[in-house]
Amino acid sequence: MKNIFLSLISCVFFLFSLESFAQGETFLADRHAQKGVNCVACHAETPPQQAVPTEKCQSCHGDFEAMKEKTKNLSPNPHYTHMGDQPCGECHNAHKPSVNMCGQCHKINMNVK
Ligand code: HEC
Ligand code: HEC
Ligand code: HEC
Ligand code: HEC
Incomplete structure (x- = not known):
């Protein structure tokens, strides 16, 4: 019974992801742009050439402790x-789909934005 329930849930999520695909995929950098966070807010060099270090992300989003607190209601966090x-x-990409690094070893479904 529990398995049927979980399958139904996965189906719903699958349909949602198909829908967002149909609407045109946006990546994390696009969603930052929508919030007014432009290229130079992440990239130190102009024009951008390299990946953005973790410290840069943390300058706006806070340290590891702050991120842990922000998603504390998720299981797993x-x-x-x-x-x-x-x-x-390791999980968030800016210009391509993000990845669920836990999936390398576990059957954990995580929707990394
Ligand atoms: C200049 C400040 C700034 C920097 C640098 C920055 N962000 Fe953001 N980020 C924001 C703002 C503002 C939002 C939108 C408001 C929010 O959700 O907090 C956001 C949203 C997000 C979201 C949620 C996206 C969504 O669709 O809900 C994620 C994930 C994220 N940022 C990760 C990152 C990562 C990873 C980096 C480093 C590569 C980064 N951010 C660098 C300001 C920043
Ligand atoms: C939220 C922070 C963030 C913002 C905003 C952002 N980038 Fe990036 N950028 C990254 C990260 C992280 C990488 C490393 C590759 C990845 O995650 O896709 C990257 C990589 C790049 C690269 C190197 C090639 C590659 O894909 O590895 C270029 C070029 C680039 N970005 C251009 C831009 C331009 C142009 C803008 C503005 C339209 C922009 N970026 C906005 C975080 C950001
Ligand atoms: C390189 C392989 C690997 C990766 C990547 C990995 N794990 Fe694990 N994980 C393990 C192993 C090995 C164990 C211990 C054996 C077990 O219980 O399956 C474990 C145990 C766990 C447990 C149960 C034990 C505990 O700690 O209470 C959870 C929950 C878990 N991992 C979550 C995650 C999450 C979330 C991620 C992504 C951030 C992740 N794992 C990434 C290998 C991995
Ligand atoms: C093990 C994978 C993983 C790593 C590493 C990771 N994240 Fe996340 N992050 C996620 C997932 C999954 C979510 C989506 C949570 C949800 O369902 O809302 C998320 C969500 C977020 C959000 C949106 C949170 C919210 O509720 O608004 C921000 C901001 C964020 N991450 C920033 C970061 C930053 C900054 C780092 C590096 C310090 C980081 N993440 C490292 C997996 C990861």
């Missing part, structure tokens, strides 16, 4: 795991 403090780029 993606920002507080046995993997310890991870660089943001």
Whole structure:
């Protein structure tokens, strides 16, 4: 019974992801632009050439402790795991789809934005 319920939930999520795909995929950098965070707010160099260090993300979003607090109601909390403090780029990508690094080893569904 529990399995049927979980399958239904996954189906709903699958349909949602198809829908967002149909609407045209946006990446994290696009969503920052929508909030007024432009290229130079993340990239030190002009024009941008390299990845953005974790410290830069933290200058706006706060340290590991702050991120842990922000997502404390999620299970598992993606920002507080046995993997310890991870660089943001292990999961979040800015110009391509983000990745669920936990999925390398576990069947954990995480929707990394
Ligand atoms: C100049 C400040 C700034 C920097 C630097 C920055 N962000 Fe953000 N970020 C924001 C703002 C503002 C928002 C939108 C408001 C919010 O959700 O907090 C946001 C939103 C997000 C979101 C939520 C996106 C969504 O769709 O809900 C994630 C995830 C995120 N940032 C990750 C990162 C990562 C990873 C980096 C480093 C590569 C980074 N941010 C660098 C300001 C910043
Ligand atoms: C192990 C993967 C992973 C790592 C590493 C990671 N994140 Fe996340 N992050 C996630 C997931 C999954 C979510 C989506 C949580 C949800 O469902 O709302 C998220 C959500 C966020 C959000 C939106 C939170 C909210 O509720 O508005 C921000 C901001 C964010 N991450 C910033 C960061 C920053 C900054 C770093 C590096 C210090 C980082 N993340 C490292 C997986 C990760
Ligand atoms: C939220 C922070 C953030 C913002 C805003 C952002 N970038 Fe990036 N950028 C990154 C990260 C992180 C990488 C590393 C690759 C990735 O995650 O996709 C990157 C990589 C790049 C690269 C190197 C090539 C690559 O894909 O590795 C270029 C070029 C680039 N960005 C251009 C831009 C331009 C132009 C803008 C403004 C329209 C912009 N970026 C806005 C975080 C950001
Ligand atoms: C390199 C492989 C690997 C990666 C990547 C990984 N784990 Fe694990 N994880 C393990 C192993 C090995 C164990 C211990 C054996 C077990 O219980 O399966 C474990 C145990 C766990 C447990 C149960 C034990 C506990 O700590 O209470 C959870 C929950 C968990 N991992 C979550 C995560 C999350 C969330 C991520 C992503 C941030 C992640 N793991 C990434 C290998 C990994």
